[in-house]
Amino acid sequence: MKPSSAHPILCVGLTPAVQEIRVFTAIEMGVVNRCLSVHHCPAGKGTNAAHVLKTLGHEPVLTGFAGGATGALLRRELAALGIRTAFVRTLARTRVCVTLIERDTNRATELVEEAALPIFQEWKTFHRVFDRLIARAGLVTLTGALMPGAPATLYGELARVAGARQVPVIIDSQRTPLLEALAQHPLLAKLNVHELENTLGTAITTPPAIVAGARQLLARGARNVLVTRGEQGAWLVAPDSAWHYSSPRVRVCNPIGSGDAMTAGIALGLSRKQSMQEAVRLGVACGAANVLTPMPGLVKAADVKRLLPKVRCRRA
Numbered sequence: 001m002k003p004s005s006a007h008p009i010l011c012v013g014l015t016p017a018v019q020e021i022r023v024f025t026a027i028e029m030g031v032v033n034r035c036l037s038v039h040h041c042p043a044g045k046g047t048n049a050a051h052v053l054k055t056l057g058h059e060p061v062l063t064g065f066a067g068g069a070t071g072a073l074l075r076r077e078l079a080a081l082g083i084r085t086a087f088v089r090t091l092a093r094t095r096v097c098v099t100l101i102e103r104d105t106n107r108a109t110e111l112v113e114e115a116a117l118p119i120f121q122e123w124k125t126f127h128r129v130f131d132r133l134i135a136r137a138g139l140v141t142l143t144g145a146l147m148p149g150a151p152a153t154l155y156g157e158l159a160r161v162a163g164a165r166q167v168p169v170i171i172d173s174q175r176t177p178l179l180e181a182l183a184q185h186p187l188l189a190k191l192n193v194h195e196l197e198n199t200l201g202t203a204i205t206t207p208p209a210i211v212a213g214a215r216q217l218l219a220r221g222a223r224n225v226l227v228t229r230g231e232q233g234a235w236l237v238a239p240d241s242a243w244h245y246s247s248p249r250v251r252v253c254n255p256i257g258s259g260d261a262m263t264a265g266i267a268l269g270l271s272r273k274q275s276m277q278e279a280v281r282l283g284v285a286c287g288a289a290n291v292l293t294p295m296p297g298l299v300k301a302a303d304v305k306r307l308l309p310k311v312r313c314r315r316a
């Protein structure tokens with residue numbers, strides 16, 4: 001691995017979003033509902049990972065697509081957080097995802113907009129930008145689903161280009177886009193149990209079944225596989241070993257984005273020359289720290305530091 005200061009972690013988040021949070025007393029369908037307050041923040045899985053890396057003292061580079069007035073807002077907000085971006089400008093505007101919160105009941109309703117498919121020229125530019133960025137990167141994270149209509153071979157192609165430059169790949173995705181990338185031997189394939197079920201097309205309920213499922217992904221080319229299961233922790237499986245990590249118990253505020261925070265922690269550990277086993281420990285601490293805050297991708301460095309010694313790891 002290349003030195004981390006000169007060679008940043010490259011976070012690929014193809015479908016970033018502007019997240020709008022609208023707070024109401026209560027919402028009733030079919031009538032006028034007046035908003036108490038509106039907040040917005042940058043969102044998306046790659047964005048979350050980059051935000052956690054930045055919080056923990058690394059200077060990542062975030063790439064993907066952004067366009068229109070919402071794309072400009074996204075860039076401005078990421079710049080305000082000090083996160084370096086190399087987005088390809090699109091004709092289509094960046095999507096807006098809305099969370100409706102009802103104060104009376106604390107109920108949250110998500111309204112998710114899909115990202116538009118980039119046009120041919122934008123894809124061409126993206127591949128050129130990726131080639132340029134990967135030449136300087138110390139590690140690359142490929143996170144999230146592809147936008148509807150994108151070629152399922154995309155992550156496989158990006159992993160191939162990274163591999164040709166000896167840049168380690170962490171991929172956090174599922175189904176065909178993940179399977180396509182496994183043939184390029186990513187350093188780590190990371191997914192939650194539900195995504196493992198979707199990818200293998202079988203129900204997986206027990207820890208031995210999780211380890212067996214992970215071994216199927218190893219057989220398809222991954223060097224290491226990490227399967228996560230929220231508060232139940234995670235299983236790290238390599239060709240000659242299997243480990244279970246238990247996550248520290250934490251007060252749950254919002255668990256969404258814990259997987260992204262975990263990806264960031266692992267990438268950071270690896271870029272600091274830790275072993276995979278140690279890096280995953282940092283990842284688990286980041287996942288747990290994310291649970292403590294209301295916004296996905298928002299962790300406090302002090303929480304990560306406090307939780308790290310509480311992560312337990314034993315043979316699975």
Ligand SMILES: Nc1ncnc2c1ncn2[C@@H]1O[C@H](COP(=O)(O)OP(=O)(O)OP(=O)(O)O)[C@@H](O)[C@H]1O
Nearest residue numbers: 192228229230231233234247256257258259260287
């Ligand atoms: N409620 C929780 N309590 C403690 N640790 C948690 C909790 N939820 C998540 N974690 C930690 O974060 C890791 C990743 O969480 P999870 O399995 O929910 O990822 P995910 O489904 O990929 O999340 P997302 O896609 O929303 O980022 C877990 O393996 C665990 O270590």
Ligand SMILES: [Mg+2]
Nearest residue numbers: 172192259260
């Ligand atoms: Mg996830």
